[in-house]
Amino acid sequence: xxxxxxxxxxxxxxxxxxxxxxxxxxxxxxxxxxxxxxxxxxxxxxxxxxxxxxxxxxxxxxxxxxxxxxxxxxxxxxxxxxxxxxxxxxxxxxxxxxxxxxxxxxxxxxxxxx
Amino acid sequence: xxxxxxxxxxxxxxxxxxxxxxxxxxxxxxxxxxxxxxxxxxxxxxxxxxxxxxxxxxxxxxxxxxxxxxxxxxxxxxxxxxxxxxxxxxxxxxxxxxxxxxxxxxxxxxxxx
Numbered sequence: 311x312x313x314x315x316x317x318x319x320x321x322x323x324x325x326x327x328x329x330x331x332x333x334x335x336x337x338x339x340x341x342x343x344x345x346x347x348x349x350x351x352x353x354x355x356x357x358x359x360x361x362x363x364x365x366x367x368x369x370x371x372x373x374x375x376x377x378x379x380x381x382x383x384x385x386x387x388x389x390x391x392x393x394x395x396x397x398x399x400x401x402x403x404x405x406x407x408x409x410x411x412x413x414x415x416x417x418x419x420x421x422x423x424x
Numbered sequence: 425x426x427x428x429x430x431x432x433x434x435x436x437x438x439x440x441x442x443x444x445x446x447x448x449x450x451x452x453x454x455x456x457x458x459x460x461x462x463x464x465x466x467x468x469x470x471x472x473x474x475x476x477x478x479x480x481x482x483x484x485x486x487x488x489x490x491x492x493x494x495x496x497x498x499x500x501x502x503x504x505x506x507x508x509x510x511x512x513x514x515x516x517x518x519x520x521x522x523x524x525x526x527x528x529x530x531x532x533x534x535x536x537x
Contacts, residue, residue: 413470
């Protein structure tokens with residue numbers, strides 16, 4: 311079966327711009343979580359969506375937002391980009407909120423802010 | 425502050441050497457523990473997981489990990505590494521509520537043929 315699909319794979323943006331990243335979960339998966347991966351901080355939790363509702367949020371500023379659609383696809387948006395937002399953004403999906411064993415990661419979107 | 429600590433940032437081993445990567449966490453209560461691996465250019469993959477029961481868990485590719493509750497540790501081991509084990513390894517904790525994972529900062533393993 312198809313894995314978690316994240317688009318685009320690479321993105322270069324300028325400071326102050328905004329960006330939208332997309333995540334299509336595995337078919338049948340309804341929970342989608344987002345993580346930011348940087349060399350210094352490792353993976354940090356951004357937010358979790360289930361049934362189109364944000365269920366949990368990490369410690370990131372309000373410039374980071376997300377949403378989930380009725381088909382479980384999710385988008386995250388970062389407004390007013392800063393250099394420090396350069397990172398690999400990972401999406402993970404699972405069938406439900408309790409299905410942590412089935413948590414599957416996508417390959418990520420590499421965002422570079424210049 | 426609550427955290428997941430991986431003590432070794434970079435490890436270099438020769439093939440056939442034994443591997444042990446440390447992981448300590450500071451969360452109390454129920455914890456579910458994981459090790460993930462990220463091969464160069466690939467996505468994170470689950471190596472093994474611990475929910476309950478036997479504290480010695482076996483994963484894929486010959487990896488195993490031992491949960492020691494009294495030490496808040498979940499160290500990863502492999503008796504004999506191969507060049508193909510070169511990757512970054514992440515320890516992660518889930519607190520049993522929702523799908524939020526807390527990750528360590530990762531250990532980069534290089535295996536020299």
